[in-house]
Structure formats: C-alpha cells, structure tokens
Amino acid sequence: MKLMPHPLTWWIWSIALAIGIARSNSLAISLSVVGVASLVVLQNREDAPWGESFNWTLKVAAFVILMRVSIGVLIGVPIPGTKILTLPILPLPTWMPGIRIGGTVTLERLTSTLHEGILLGSIIVICGAAASLTSPHRLLRVLPVMIYEFGVAVVIATSVLPQLVASLYRIRQAQKLRGQELRGLSSWKKVAIPLLEEALARSLDLAAAMDSRGYGFSRKRSKYRPTPWLVTDSLIAIAALITLFSSWSLIFAAGLPLVLRTRTLVTK
C-alpha cells in the first residue's frame, strides 16, 4: 500500500536525513540512509513524471561522486601516506604556486575524497527522493502566499525538472531516429539544446498560467479541501528527527575522533 502523506512530510523527512548525513560524516550512516530512502521511494512513488525522476537522481549522484574523486585525486596538495600510483605532473606557470595537477596518488587521498564524494552524493539522492515522492502541485497548495515568488520558483523547479526527464527520453528517441548515435560528450549538446529550450518554454507557460489565474494576487488563500496533517506524517517526521539526533550524538561518541581527524587534515 502506498502512503499519501502531507506534501511537506517527505521534505521534512529528507532535509532531516540530509542534515544527519552531513553532521555524522559517516559512510555507514549515509549509505544506510540512502538504502532506506531508495526502498521508500520504490515502495511509495507515484506513477507520475516526478516519480520517474529518482533513477536520474541516482545517475546524477554517481556522476558527482566520480567528479569529486577524480578532481580530488588529480588536483591539490598531496597527502603523505601509502602510495598507489604516480601520475605525470602537469607543468604549471610559476604564478600558480601550491597547485599541482597529477603527481603521487596516495591511498589516504583516494579514500578521503571518496568519502566526501559519497556524502555529497547521498545528500543529492535524499533530496531527489523527496522530489520524486511529493507532487510539486500539492506542495504549492500548502506553501504560504507570503513567499509567492519563492512558491512559483519552487513549483517551476520541481515540476519542470521531472518533466525534463520525460522530455529527455522523448528527445533521445527522436535523435536516435535521425540516426544520431548518442555516445560521448558531444552528443549531450544535441540533447541538451532542445531540452533546455523546452524546459524554458514550459516554465514560462506555467508561470503565465499561474499569473493569469490570480496566484499570489490575494494576500490570503482559502482552501477547497484542507490538506490534513495525519498521524502518519508525524511518525515519518519523528522517525527522521530521531535519525538526525542520533547522528548528532554519534559525533560526540564514535564520530568525534573522525571529525577531529578531518579538521586537522584541513588545517594542515
């Protein structure tokens, strides 16, 4: 059975989890949170464009981790430790002291960037989970009118983004029919240009429609059907907050040396 909680519930849940991940700075916690979030999404997402967007969030997260690791390993100050391999050093002009591209790759360097990359990726996945679990349209209804501009922006971002995924699929299909082999980086341009054009046109359409129907014109809003906050919503939020606080206490228990170590590494 699918849960249909209050539109804010999943966002509270995911923000709490994301903060938890960032605070705990622990791989085990972030990976288990991502695992749980993925299960929740697979179980509860709706059969709608935003529901489909989760797979893409996963891909984006993987890309971010990859980028973080490759940049972390290639560029920057070397950390002493176990040597894995040595890359040729790219000669840089003298006015760029302290920056090094290439050089020795140590195990410590690799694990620490991987660690950071996974934390970053996990936060992206958690936010993507909330986006794919919540209908952006229902979210708009509960946002206060006071933050009108913000409301429009949120609706456009959250409703156009998932629609992008549907358009992406359609455009790739069309390009394939033009006999374009879509591999490599250059092919991205072929997809991105029509995609962005359409996203822009859709956003403008939506904003115009909201405007001409009087959205944000009146300071007060009435509710056709109130969106109730149920026990389930409280339970989900409480569960997320418990995770958050337990990660907090973890910092002072097992996580403290870890935090200190990264601090010292940064200050070095």
Place this chain on the structure above:
Amino acid sequence: MIQFSNVSLTYPNSTRTILDGLNLTIKEGELVLVIGPTGCGKSSLLRLINGLVPHHTGGILSGDICVDGISTQLVKPGGLAHLIGIVGQNPLNGFVSDTVEEELAFAMEALNIAPDVMRKRVEEVLDLLSLSQLRARSIATLSGGEQQRVAIGSALVMHPKILVLDEPTSALDPIAAEEVLSILHRLVHDLSLTVVIAEHKLERVIQFADRIVHINGAGEAIVGSPQEILKTSQIAPPIVHLARALGLKDIALSVREMRRMTQDFRNQNFLTPDSQIIEFGSTLISVKGLEISYGQKFALLPTNTSIREGEIVAVMGRNGAGKSSLLRAIAGVITPSKGGIDLLGSNPLTLKGRERRSQIGFIPQEPSDLLYGQSVAQECKQGDNDNEIDSGKTFEVLNQLVPGISPHTHPRDLSEGQRLGLALSLVLSANPKVLILDEPTRGLDYQAKGALIKTLINFAQLYRRAIIIATHDVELVAELATRVIFIADGEIVADGPTIEILLSSPAFAPQVAKVMAPQPWLIVKDVIDAIARNP
C-alpha cells in the same frame, strides 16, 4: 467589453512590429475569431487582453486596452483573473494541480473565495462541461479533449465575462473538437460570455464566429464579419474555396447553407470518372501480429497489415487510440511485446546510423526535437555530412519546401511551419524508403499545409516511397492520403482507400464531401475535375 484603442506592439530585441495601430471593440456576448499566418501575432493579441503581454513577456506597447472599464496598463494579469479566463495553446503546460477537482478550484483558492462558494461553483462547472465522471481523475491521464475541457472549466469557475482561447482544437480529433466548440457556442448564447479564439483550422470554427480579426503579419489587422473577410482572404476553409470555384456570388460558412446554395448543382448527372487505379509497387513494410503493451495496459492489439511503395497511408483515430504506438513500432523505437515488423527483410529495431536514415525518416510531434544546431545553415550542413551528399543540397530542399528562410536564423526563431520544413528537409535529404510523420499539422496555417502536401505527394510518387502519417486533420487526409487506417482502442477498425473510409463516416468526412454528398468528392479539385468532364 474589450476596447483596443490605437494599440501597437513591438517585442524587445526585435525590429518587427507585431501590431500597428489596432483599433478594435469587442461587445459583450460576441465570439471573435482571430486568424492569420503562423507567427503573425495572434497569440500576442490574445495575451494583450489580460495583460500577460507586456506584463509577463516584456515589449513596447503603445495605445490602451480597456477591459470592462479597466485599463490593462494599471493592473497585473492576476488582477483580471476574476474577469478574464485564458486557456493557453497547450493546456497541459498550464495545469497546476494533480486532479481535476483541485485544478478547477485553484484560481478560486488563490483569490480567497469562501470554501462553500467554491464547492458550489465547482459542481456547477463539472455539470456544465460534463466532467463529473472525471472529477477525481489525475489530469495527466486525461485525453486531449478532456484536458481542454478541464482548462476551459478552470477558467469558467471564476465566472469570467471573457474567455480567451489559443488554438483550442489544434490537438484534438474532429469529434473532441466539435464537443469543445459546441460548449463554447452554448456559453456564448446562454451566458452571453464574450469569447475570443485564435485558430488555424477554420473549417472547425468558422460557423460559430460573429466577427473575424485578420492579422496579415505586417502589423496590420482587418476587422469584419466572416462573410466580408473570407470573400477576399487567402486564409479560408475549403467550403469558401468551393464557393469560389463554383463561381457563387455569396459564400456560405456552414455546410447547411452551402448545401442549400448548391442543390441544383449537386443534382446534375455527372459522368463517373474513368476509375484511375494508381499502381503501387511491392511491399515495403509488413506488420505481422504486432502487439504493444505498456506494463499491464494494451496500446495495440495484434495487428497485421502491409504497406507498399508509393502509398500514402493516413492513420486516424481518437487521442490515445494507439496511432503513435503503431508509428513508433514501425520506426523501431519501441520494442513490441509480440510479433514484429519486416522492413525490406530487416528489423527496424536493429537499424543504426546511416543505414537507419536511408531506410526510415521520422518526424516526431515536436519537430524541434530533431534540431540542435545554432543556425539553419549549421543544421543543413550536418544533414549534408550525415548523408554524404553534395554540400548545400539539404538547404536546397528546404528552400523548395519553405522559400525565403535566412540561413543565419536560429531554429528556435522559426515559425511552426518553417521548423517543420527544416526537420522535413533534413529527413528527406537522406531519401528514406519510408517516411513517418506524427501529427505534423499542429499549428500549421493553410499555406504551410499546402506546401507540405505538395512535397509529400511529390516524394511518394517521384521516388516511389511510402509515407505513413498520423493525423486528426480530415482535410489534410482528403488532400494527401491514398489509404486510411482507422484505429480505435488499439485495434484497426477500418482500412481502405481514402475515399471509401472518409465517405463512410459523417464525423470524419471533409467539408466538401459533406456539402456535395451523395457525389463522391472529397476536395475542391475533385469538384473542378468533375465540372471539366461535363462541359
């Protein structure tokens, strides 16, 4: 009710004047039709009424527009929401809620109307537009006609005095279009609602219009009664062309009037033409036991058919009947759940790259999906390279199709018809054996449609190619197709020569056929030919 006084409009970063000194008064309870070639500023005119232009788009506006005594210069679009309901070209892009009922309530919620009033109004509108069966449905699952009705409904709940619609029937099949238009007609007569519509398919709306605003593309606009405007206008539905061809003094706007005027003519004895059999070549595509399903849902039940060289096959049917699925399966982009397609001995699913281009050309519903270049010239060059043909060849094809496009234009700045022309010339320059088009006439004006028809017939006959086209446009089918496949609920329910299929169903008969029944003529040219045979 609406007063344009000396209105001129220019968009920023553009030298073209969209409107130049337009004076127009629309009275209460009038249904005004805005016509003109694509890109001439019809949508701009409509959006001027509630101030979306220039409040939302920018632009230099001079003169004044007064709506029910309120100047749009002083009020933002939201401030006119209780007075004007506006339905955009693509209602799906403007929906802000998930279910029909919530969508209807959205604008009232925004204006802080009391919940009990809201309840009552929503019920009224659900009844008025016969939407009550759909009240809890998710909007994304509705058909095109239903979506259009929801969009109209969500404007009507505000009890507006004016309803503005931008191409309300362009994406609809003939029956759904009739439904929407008859609702509008009733609203005008029952509630004295003022309605302003922009539409290309005049044959659908002309009989309902009280007045026409004809924008000619150079900023000038002529306002007059339908009879006045259409007597001389280049943009005219087939029924008017028929009246001109027959040399009638007056023009008629409805089939009923026209039948009265042509009674004597119809009752003459015409010689039946020598049955002209077009020779079709060998089979290009054979569809064997093709079955398509998405998850649990069947899109296409087991289907068998074959398509030969030189044939132009129109695939017709309601929105969501399975037309696109059939076309996509033939093009080899969706994998059938059972059965398959044989295209000259190969399976279209496995075709790639250059081989694919030379076998199948496909124009999707949004032709711009195919385009990614920064200029027309760049796109054409890509086409030349892809197909290993002489440089400049693709542009030549484009120039024949839609003359006068500057090669430096960005594809985004082209009009709907020009963009279709560009996509088509890219596909045609590969000279594919089969050409597939998915609803190519959305937003096309008569001129662009004429050019499209000419090109396609040429291509099929000259090169002995097969063309498959999915469309709602009956007039296009009458002019173009040699054969019609009619699909309902994933099943082929009729398959035969165009003339047989179109004449056998009144809803899908073109205007000329409706006027001239029982004579078996579909288009104006058929009538002219018949007269020529009987001097």
